[in-house]
Amino acid sequence: MASPPASSPAVALVFTDADETLTGEAVALDVQPVGFFLRAVGALIDFVIGALLLLGGGLLIAFLAGQGSLPESALGIAIVTLLVLVMVAVPTTVETLSRGRSLGRLAVGARIVRTDGGAAGFRQALIRALVGVLEIWFTFGAIAAVIGMFTPRAQRLGDLLAGTASERTRTPRLPAEAPGIPLGLEAWAQVADVSRLPDRLAARLSQFVRGADALTPDARARVAASLADAVRPFVSPPPAVDAESLLRAVSAVRRDREYRALMLENERAAALTERG
Template sequence: MSDASAPNPVANAHSAAIDHDDEVLSGEAVAIEVQPVGLFFRALGALIDGALCWAIYIGYIVVRFWLLAALADPALDRILGVLALVTAFVIVPCAVETLSHGRSLGKLAVGGRIVRVDGGASGFRHALIRALLGVFELYLTFGAVAFLTAAFTARSQRLGDLVAGTYSQKVRTPKLAPRPILMPAGLEAWAAIADVARMPDRLARRISQFLDSAPQLLPAARARIAHELLTEASAYISPIPAAPPEIVLIAATALRRDRETRALRIADERVQKLSGVRVGV
C-alpha cells in the first residue's frame, strides 16, 4: 500500500483543523468515532428515510380516496395535496432530524448521525436546509444529484450537506483499547533531568489520541503526524531527547503522567494528615 493511499480520516481531520478551530476535529490523529459514514451506507440510509416519507404520503392518498371521496371542492383538494407533499417530504424529515439531534430512522439503521463540519450538533436550521434541498436532489432527480455530489466529496456529503455545513458522522464504531503509557527503554536518564511543562488541553488530547490510534495508521502517516505533534509540543519539553518523535511523545506523556500522579498522591496525604490533626484536636 503506497504512501499516497494514507487514510482519509487523518488527512480530512488535518484539513478541518486548519479551516475550523474546533476541539473535536482539531487533531490529525482523529479518533475513529468521528469517521464519516461511507457512500454506500449513506445511500442505504437515504433509501430507508425516503421509504418512510413515501409511506406517509401514500397514507394520505389512501385516506383521501377512502374517507374524503365525497370532497367536492377541487381547490381544497389541491391545497390538501400540496400540504401532504410538504408534510411528508419537508416537515417530517426536518422535525425528526431536529428532535433526534441528527438521528433519523435511516441513520439509526446504518449507525450515523448528522453533525456540523466542526463536529458540533446540528440544529433546526441545518435540518431545514437539508430537507428543502433534499426535495430536489433526492426526489425530483431520483437521487442522482445527491449520489454524484456525495461521490466526489471527501465526507460523502450531498448538496444539502454542503449548503448546511453538515456531514454524516459514524457513531457505531469499535472503541480503541487504551495502551499503557510506559517510559521507553533507554530514556530513564533523560527522565531524571527532563522538564515537561503542562501542555494545552487540546494538544495533550491530540497526542493521547495519536498514541492510542498509532498502530492503526500507515507507517508514513504515523511518522508524519508524530513529527508534527512533536513540533508543537517541543516548546513544553526540555531538553528534547535524541529519539524518534513518537518515542519522545510517549516519554513526555509518561513523565508528565507520573509526576502529576505523584503530586496528587502527595496532596492527598497532606489532606489526610490535616484531617487527622483536626480530629485529634
C-alpha cells in the same frame, strides 16, 4: 493536523486533511465520517419510509374525497400539504428533535453534525430538507449520489449548503490492553538488549502476543516454541523462562522502549518549535 513554526505570534498556519472535522478553535477532531455506501443505505431507508407516508396520506385523501368529506376545491391543497409535510416538515422536525438522526441513520449508526463537529440545529435541518426535495425526491437520489461520490465526506448538495456532514455514532471497540512485563522479569527488563531484533520478526512476535489467546493449546505451544527459537539469538541476556513468557517479555520491552523514544522525539520537536 500539523502546524509549522510561526515566525510571529500573529501568524499561525494549520493544515488539515479534506475529511477532518475542524472546530472554530482550529482543533481537528478525531471523528469518523460515514462512507458513501452507508449514507446511501440510510437515505434509502428514509426514502422508503417517506414514500410509505405519502402512500398512506394519498390513500386517506382519496378515501375522504370519495366519501365527499373533502371538496374538490380543497383536493389540490390537501395534496400540496401532504407533500410539504412528508418531504420537508417531517424530516426537519425529526432531524431537529433527534439532533441529526433519523430512522435510516439509526440503522446504519450515523448522525448529521455541523462541519465543525457541533450539533446540527433547525436551520441546518430545514436547508437539508428543502434541498432534498430536488436532489432526493424529484431525482430519486441521483443528484445526491453523484455529488456524494465526489465529496470527501460523502456530502450531498444539502450538506454543502447547510454546512453539515454525516459522522459515525458506532465507534469500533478499543483493542485489549497490551500485556506488560511478565511477573519476575522486571529486573531483567531493565538491562535486556532487544534492539537487534529484526523488524519482520518483531512483527510476527507482536502478532502472536495479540492473538495467542485465540489459538488452541497445542498450536499455541508449537508456535511459541518456534518463535522463541528465532527470537532468542537476538536477545541478550536471554531470560531462563518458558517460550511464551520469553516472547511476551521481549515484546513488552521493545514496545515500551519504542514508546519512550517516540515521546522523547515529540518533546524535542516541541522544544524546537517553541524556540522558533
